[in-house]
Amino acid sequence: MPRYKTKRKIKTKSSPDSGYDSGYESDGGTEYSPVEDIGVGGYAKARLFQSQTKKSVVVLNPVTLPGDFGEAILKQRFFQTVYPDKQSHLFSMRNKDYRLIVPYISHVPYEKLKVDTPEFQKLIFRSAIEALIDCHAKGIIMVDLKSDNIYYDSSTQKSYLIDGGSSALRGTSLDPLAFQKSSQEKVEEFKEDYSHIAPECWSVKPKQVLATSAMDVYSLGKLMEDILLEPDIEMRTLIDSCLKKDPGARPTLKGLLNSLDNCISEKENIISCLQIKY
Template identity: 30%
Template sequence: MLDKRVVDLRLDQLENVKAKNGKEHFEKQYTMGKLLGSGGFGSVFSGHRISDGQQVAIKQISRDRILQWAKLPCEANAVPMEIALLLSLGSGTGSVPGHHGIIRMLDWFEITGQGFLMVFEKPQYCQDLFDFITERGPLEEPVAQRILKQVLEALQFCHSKGIVHRDIKDENILVDTRTGDIKIIDFGSGAALKDSIYTDFEGTRVYSPPEWILHQRYNAQPLTVWSLGVLLFDMVCGDIPFEHDCEIIRAVPSFTKRISKECQSLITWCLSYSPEDRPSLEQILEHPWMMESSEDFGDLQAESNIKPSL
């Protein structure tokens, strides 16, 4: 379990960012609707912006559920790490350019007695990748390749900004079913990127690597690459490769569907037992399987109702 520590991110580009305190400020700008989902992180509600009617998603987090805090320049009080990370990735009204593959936080508020409210864009015609796979079954390899390439490019952007997500999984990737464009969501387990060892982890256990299961230690890039191997297996086989700790430690995926040797090769490389044997993000992008052209996404739109997710 993480201690409730405060990290000084020293993000110079955020020097003019300040909280919009008070429930009255929030209620003048947004209307909160029905509950979309809840979990250990808090609760997510639908909503809209009063000024123009734009649909939004609103994430509510109680102060007692926040395990990591960050100190921003020109802010007297610490803020949840997730807010600081999203601001540094180009969310909010700051001048930091964002990335189309990362969900955008439009606003955030500190509410006395309630914690924090984070207002996100709510893309239309999107569903999370978990539901996308559940409805369609295993994805064709060109579709999986198209999605993985976008995830990799978004993660490269995160790393370039000094941020590691630490919870890459199908539920944290939104897919636009019309275009195939993706957005990575939920930076609640994220952290500042560093070269040294991490000894804390609040991500999803079945996506975590052997070194965490055995020793509660890992480095950022090998952790990320392992989770990408799990994700790719999930996309092309229809389910994750490992359910139990003993399976993760063995690090030998059993391919349940017929997939190409090139795809198997990439999955196996990402799921190497030893962290030093796994590829870098750049090496994944240069893998022969990733160099194949991906198919058009237009005919994959679900016929069923699609619920946006955050």
């Protein structure tokens, strides 16, 4: 039975932390201790924990209390579903505090990649598509894909999705607290502020929006638009197809993959013909 052990201390103005952590114990009895802070977001702080044998996990806890326990539940479901062979546990504490254990993804975030050659652009596009296909096959729609929540492993050319705080099961309602707004004016503001999220995700209360694969296709287009340096005409065409306002007009992920492979095959054939000619 996994356990999370904390020792409480009295809050003060100079030390508002709800306690300090003595460790996490996994299902198999392996004990993990805090090593270092690795990131802070709007709602959660991430820390690296390691065992004596250097096994690693990430522990998330709220930046402020009360924490957004609803978001933590979505993240835990996301990691548990997308990475079923990894550990993911959520521990509820007093005062709406929590500790969320998720896998440690040690690869490079897309935001730090230099995607400046046609070959690498096609490779990274394909890798992102494959990561989303795997995610969708497990029934999860990412919803807020962007350059800081997808990581790339150059040794395997494989990409890994992280976060999942806005994710939803395919065909179920998006989180109403996040995506339902009080007026159309508010909806338009959020569309502009979070332009990487598909515009159809936002709605005026109490209208519900169901999660679809097309939402992630839109975010994929925005992601490629952000990270690809001077994409060629073929790549620009694929990106534009992802960004169509009508979700039904966007390509499927498998359709994108086929189009990308066709681009690569055509270019290889041209190169081969030129080599034969000269």
